[in-house]
Amino acid sequence: MKRIFKFIENNFFVIVILFVAITLLYPNIFSWVLGKVHGINIMNLLLSIILFGMGTTLKFENFTEVFKKPKEIGVGLIAQYMIMPLLALTLAYIFKLDTALTAGLILVGTVPGGTASDVITFLAKGDLALSVSLTAISTVISPLLTPLITVLLIGNHIHFNPIEMFISIVQIVLIPIILGLLVNYKFPDFTENLKDYLPAVSSIVICLIIGGVLGANINSIYTASWIILVVIILQYFIGVALGFVVGYLSGMKMKQITTVAIELGFQNSGLSTSLAKTHFPNYPIATVPGALYSVWQNLAGSILAYLFRKYLNKEE
Template identity: 75%
Template sequence: NIFFGLRIPALYRAGRFKVILIAVVISLVYPNSFKWVLSNYNGINIINLLLSIVLFTMGTTLKVDDFINVFKNPKAITVGISAQYIIMPLMALTLASAFSLDTALTAGLILVGTVPGGTASDVITFLAKGDVALSVSLTAVSTVISPILTPIITLLLIGNQIQFNPVDMFISIIEIVIVPIIIGLILNYKFPNFCEKLKDYLPTISSIVICLIVAGVIGANKQAILTSSVIILIVITLQYFLAMLLGFVIGYLAGMDRKQIITVAIELAFQNSGLSTSLAKTHFPNLSQATVPGALYSVFQNFVGSILAYVFRKYQS
């Protein structure tokens, strides 16, 4: 029962959401405690380095079979990936316009919509009795193609409002996401026994890293969050639940079975918010609040996801 380095019992015994919540509280009370997360060290962006560690752990748990499954279930994969990169970005743009978000928050929300699915979706899918193989494949495929689609879609949606270089974003995603995953894949292929033992430690590593990223962003934007938290929380809540609802509708209309429908719904709702935060920090340096939506979305999806997993599991039992 291990998916992308997250051992289910260990994850919930450790109380990942509680750890994140504690980090958030500390960052609000002592906002300078995690200031170093958003800094550079010898020309290296710390937040990008931290995220690369998470993606490396993901790579060490991936196998070639996870990609071969794409050809075994092409319809479900096509529907899921299409929804991921069409519905989520358009929904983010619609919500940003409907609530008249400023440029920075709009950019951050768009990035939450254009990044690939988050690895936590595979854990929640397992707990919800969904199609875990489909979830793993959806996350893997959406992540691998993100260097191309994320910059292009972001450019199409907000390129007329914000100046940024999509090629630079492409390179960033290759460096932050693809390279660490490939290294992890190679390590898993060459030393499978070592990676199997390593999995016991990966939940702790990735949880700590995510906590640091969230705490760093929230601490740096404490005042902005306190003054605009109600609006942005409403937007993030709508984004999450609308994604879940549309996932159910799309899965049903596509003729999927119950497990696949639940999987697509979860996959849409769970985004790689850490990546959106990292990209916002790197490519929108003059828009500090652009990192806020991703950080808040990370906290929200971890909290609500564990509750929904219980609801789905109970409904199917």
């Protein structure tokens, strides 16, 4: 059984492509992901499972890292919640995206870093402890910052309730992480065993979300695919590049610079997709940027991890 889960973990991108191919052939096969069971949003439930799993891998010292590395943590968080949202807004303006795609792109920029950044940082021989702490802290403060920044950037164009978005993020993100953290604290042996399975579970959940969103918006994607794909690719690479610039200018070592760059490139795209579906119901295509970003960041991230390890951190 462990071999199967390890295979899924090690071949995540191939599995993503497989899910995308299946969705293109059978658009409705994953439509149930966007539905509800007993009034509970299935996509939100799936995301909560991922975040609970993330919580079981964390320890309280991940949150005290800010006192050990205040500069690195501070720079990373400021970059996360300033550079990525403003970059998304700028690209939406340059490419004249419509309201729905702009909203989805903004959410990709305002959500916290994705958990996959930790894996890519490890492969790139970056500062893994810094990566885990940045992901954890940016995720915990996201209920406040994601709705606030989103309403500041697009509140004049799309009407939504930031308080309700705050509550959604608390339910989807904060509560599962806290529960996972407590389970890890109380039952460390149990959570240690879970580590063999959680990455694969998270991978499958992300694939299901991608399949559900792509299938529901397949016609719209065919119409605007080249534009949004170009924007997504630019958002990722410019984010990584700006992470390098910020890290370098703040005087970090290469391991830390690499980590901040990866953290900026990897967003919790599943969360952005869920928030778009929940809070922008009149703009269904707003879910598309998050789904496409998830596919792209894992492809590009795997390649960058190899390049970073070979050319930037090889002496480490």
